[in-house]
Amino acid sequence: MAFCRIATSWKHSMCTSASEAILRVQTICSHRIPYACSYRRRNIHQSSAQECHPTYEQVFASAIDSPQDFWAKAAEDLVWHKKWDNVLDNSREPFTKWFVGGEMNTCYNALDRHVENGDGNHVAIIHDSPVTNTLKKYTYAELLNEVSKFASVLQSHGVKKGDCVLIYLPMIPQALVSMLATIRIGAIHSLVFGGFAANELGVRIKHAEPKVVISANCGVEPNRIVDYKPMLDNALANIDFKPDKCIIYNRPGLPPSPLVPGRDVCYDEEMAGASPIDCVPVPATDPSYILYTSGTTGLPKAVVRPSAGHAVVLKWSMWNIYGLKPKEVWWAASDLGWIVGHSYIAYAPLLNCNTTVLFEGKPVGTPDPGTFFRVLKEHDVSAMFVAPTALRAIRREDPKVEYGRKYFPLSKFQNMFVAGEHCDRETMDWTKTAFGVPVLDNWWQTETGWAITATNVGLGNRTNPPQGVTGKPVPGWNVKVLRPDNSETDPMELGQIVVKLPLPPGSFSTLWKNDVKFEETYFKRIQGYYNTMDSGYRCEEGYISVLTRTDDVINVAGHRLSTGALEEAILESDDVVEAAVVGVPDTLKGQIPLGLCVVKHGVKKSEAEVIQNVVDKVRQFIGPVASFKQAVIVPKLPKTRAGKIARNTLAAIAAGKPYKIPVTIEDDTVYPAIHKALTEAGFPLKR
Ligand code: COA
Numbered sequence: 269m270a271f272c273r274i275a276t277s278w279k280h281s282m283c284t285s286a287s288e289a290i291l292r293v294q295t296i297c298s299h300r301i302p303y304a305c306s307y308r309r310r311n312i313h314q315s316s317a318q319e320c321h322p323t324y325e326q327v328f329a330s331a332i333d334s335p336q337d338f339w340a341k342a343a344e345d346l347v348w349h350k351k352w353d354n355v356l357d358n359s360r361e362p363f364t365k366w367f368v369g370g371e372m373n374t375c376y377n378a379l380d381r382h383v384e385n386g387d388g389n390h391v392a393i394i395h396d397s398p399v400t401n402t403l404k405k406y407t408y409a410e411l412l413n414e415v416s417k418f419a420s421v422l423q424s425h426g427v428k429k430g431d432c433v434l435i436y437l438p439m440i441p442q443a444l445v446s447m448l449a450t451i452r453i454g455a456i457h458s459l460v461f462g463g464f465a466a467n468e469l470g471v472r473i474k475h476a477e478p479k480v481v482i483s484a485n486c487g488v489e490p491n492r493i494v495d496y497k498p499m500l501d502n503a504l505a506n507i508d509f510k511p512d513k514c515i516i517y518n519r520p521g522l523p524p525s526p527l528v529p530g531r532d533v534c535y536d537e538e539m540a541g542a543s544p545i546d547c548v549p550v551p552a553t554d555p556s557y558i559l560y561t562s563g564t565t566g567l568p569k570a571v572v573r574p575s576a577g578h579a580v581v582l583k584w585s586m587w588n589i590y591g592l593k594p595k596e597v598w599w600a601a602s603d604l605g606w607i608v609g610h611s612y613i614a615y616a617p618l619l620n621c622n623t624t625v626l627f628e629g630k631p632v633g634t635p636d637p638g639t640f641f642r643v644l645k646e647h648d649v650s651a652m653f654v655a656p657t658a659l660r661a662i663r664r665e666d667p668k669v670e671y672g673r674k675y676f677p678l679s680k681f682q683n684m685f686v687a688g689e690h691c692d693r694e695t696m697d698w699t700k701t702a703f704g705v706p707v708l709d710n711w712w713q714t715e716t717g718w719a720i721t722a723t724n725v726g727l728g729n730r731t732n733p734p735q736g737v738t739g740k741p742v743p744g745w746n747v748k749v750l751r752p753d754n755s756e757t758d759p760m761e762l763g764q765i766v767v768k769l770p771l772p773p774g775s776f777s778t779l780w781k782n783d784v785k786f787e788e789t790y791f792k793r794i795q796g797y798y799n800t801m802d803s804g805y806r807c808e809e810g811y812i813s814v815l816t817r818t819d820d821v822i823n824v825a826g827h828r829l830s831t832g833a834l835e836e837a838i839l840e841s842d843d844v845v846e847a848a849v850v851g852v853p854d855t856l857k858g859q860i861p862l863g864l865c866v867v868k869h870g871v872k873k874s875e876a877e878v879i880q881n882v883v884d885k886v887r888q889f890i891g892p893v894a895s896f897k898q899a900v901i902v903p904k905l906p907k908t909r910a911g912k913i914a915r916n917t918l919a920a921i922a923a924g925k926p927y928k929i930p931v932t933i934e935d936d937t938v939y940p941a942i943h944k945a946l947t948e949a950g951f952p953l954k955r
Contacts, residue, residue, distance in 0.1 A: 342581070364769065366577040392618060417544050459559065467506070479512050578717060586620035608826075709722075716771075720767065767798040850864070852953065861895065883897060904935070907933070917939075
């Protein structure tokens with residue numbers, strides 16, 4: 269197949285600013301440019317950019333003023349099958365399209381490109397699994413071989429361009445292989461995190477309608493084996509939709525799962541007879557994956573990620589935001605089933621020819637709180653991504669870093685990036701001292717796919733930003749903070765955080781099968797802007813602080829959960845007639861969910877039995893990831909005249925914070941009983 273690199277000509281010495289330099293870029297599409305030659309060209313162009321040293325402000329301004337030129341230049345770092353006709357088509361906002369008419373393949377850019385470039389022996393993945401006591405490395409050449417063989421397995425089961433493949437796997441290399449093999453043949457993947465229960469898995473399978481499901485016999489948690497295959501069987505038994513095939517990977521050394529005749533096939537057996545196949549070029553605007561995220565209801569909501577924009581920005585981000593050069597080792601301590609895992613365990617490091625650490629363990633207990641330090645040391649990690657919950661867990665068990673210290677010095681380690689939830693000041697300060705590097709908060713969302721605000725290390729942002737900020741807007745993200753009347757706030761004034769359209773490449777292009785909801789949820793309330801549903805403020809120096817969500821989504825250990833979905837699970841209990849779920853502050857997980865339940869008339873069970881039943885239902889319908897362990901019984905819930913539960917007031921009471929009863933509350937006499945029930949249950953929790 270003919271993949272081409274787009275040649276760039278620069279006038280190095282005359283380059284005075286980023287925007288000027290960008291305007292000077294001339295692009296031509298020359299098919300079949302010899303790879304080595306085009307690679308040299310890229311190196312020249314990188315060093316010329318460094319000579320120019322454009323400031324963060326200049327780069328930011330050029331991305332906003334001339335988005336077409338800016339992102340066209342970034343796109344030149346990838347190999348294209350066909351150059352785009354139009355960088356930006358914003359004619360049907362908010363359905364913005366980038367690189368229209370272009371064709372490429374993300375898997376080619378993440379693997380084949382590096383192998384063809386002579387980097388086949390460089391390590392692509394380090395699978396470090398303290399829970400199974402194994403360590404395995406794959407070079408780029410080995411990974412390419414696995415992926416291109418598995419792509420042919422998928423093809424042999426009828427998967428083709430545009431089909432969906434659902435991946436329900438633990439943190440094992442086969443998960444990455446499955447993702448890359450899917451996009452290699454132009455199909456779309458949908459990963460489901462292992463902490464979800466069979467019901468939630470079934471809901472997603474039914475909605476995504478995958479041609480093939482890929483799963484494993486089991487996952488390994490420190491305290492138990494997670495039965496993936498029985499969970500999949502259960503999920504499929506309860507829905508009408510049936511995939512054509514399920515490909516099951518039986519993990520070595522763990523009990524294999526029996527296969528369902530006619531439906532299931534064995535991963536290893538399929539691979540044994542497979543031959544590698546080439547990449548299938550896809551239109552730039554075609555999706556590479558869908559990923560479910562929490563909405564305000566229990567209905568499935570999946571973001572759609574356009575192929576080329578995603579690859580372009582992730583490659584760009586590795587140096588410009590995270591300061592990572594190709595070949596360095598990078599570790600995102602998340603799970604592939606979450607957006608951080610998609611973007612920064614899988615795609616960004618591979619697109620940038622880094623080594624990515626795939627860690628199957630926990631920050632504590634596998635076997636001790638020194639594990640993170642061991643991984644950093646043993647694999648010479650240069651930078652990592654982590655959720656504050658993990659840092660709080662390490663701190664709680666090893667406040668004096670006695671386990672971690674054994675691995676000092678961490679000579680290659682330069683920066684730690686945190687995301688997924690708010691990082692409190694104490695955790696931030698402790699982490700800086702414990703790990704001896706800058707700890708830099710990022711803010712982004714499943715919808716955006718990459719950081720909206722960050723410390724842009726490669727662009728020279730200082731690595732000691734003020735306390736409590738999530739960094740500065742990343743080039744491409746035109747962040748504004750608005751008052752309720754849509755005027756811009758003054759510095760330090762709290763407001764709704766929004767992003768002026770068009771959104772940069774890589775952000776979601778729609779919601780799977782639901783263009784209407786995409787428009788209504790994110791773009792209707794404030795015309796011309798993306799509503800992040802987070803509130804916060806901007807300080808004088810341009811840093812953004814993100815404070816709270818303005819919708820009914822809570823954040824538990826860095827996982828966004830819909831209170832609506834939890835409430836629906838509670839209502840599966842025959843004992844409960846009404847329920848509200850709120851997030852309460854938790855010293856480990858940031859927030860944990862608390863249920864307030866109204867019991868049906870005539871239920872004879874004790875309160876403890878009702879609560880246990882409710883807890884079981886949430887585990888059964890949503891899964892252990894919800895960490896739902898607490899509920900209280902209340903006689904009535906506060907509702908507005910429109911019937912909306914005043915969750916904010918409930919959350920405030922449970923957290924011991926002041927609150928104001930909305931004037932629209934139908935019956936404000938419900939509050940004393942709620943206070944009493946929460947106090948008796950021990951709320952607010954002692955910190
Ligand atoms: N498959 C199946 N079950 C899973 C799972 C997975 N991949 N991941 C978590 N679970 C289960 C756990 O076993 C636990 O079940 P339990 O109720 O039977 O104990 C439940 O989900 C809650 O898990 P978790 O949130 O991991 O809590 P924990 O108490 O087991 O561990 C921490 C506490 C701090 C170690 C853990 O929360 C952690 O590592 N947090 C960081 C998370 C993170 O990286 N988030 C970023 C996402 S971007």
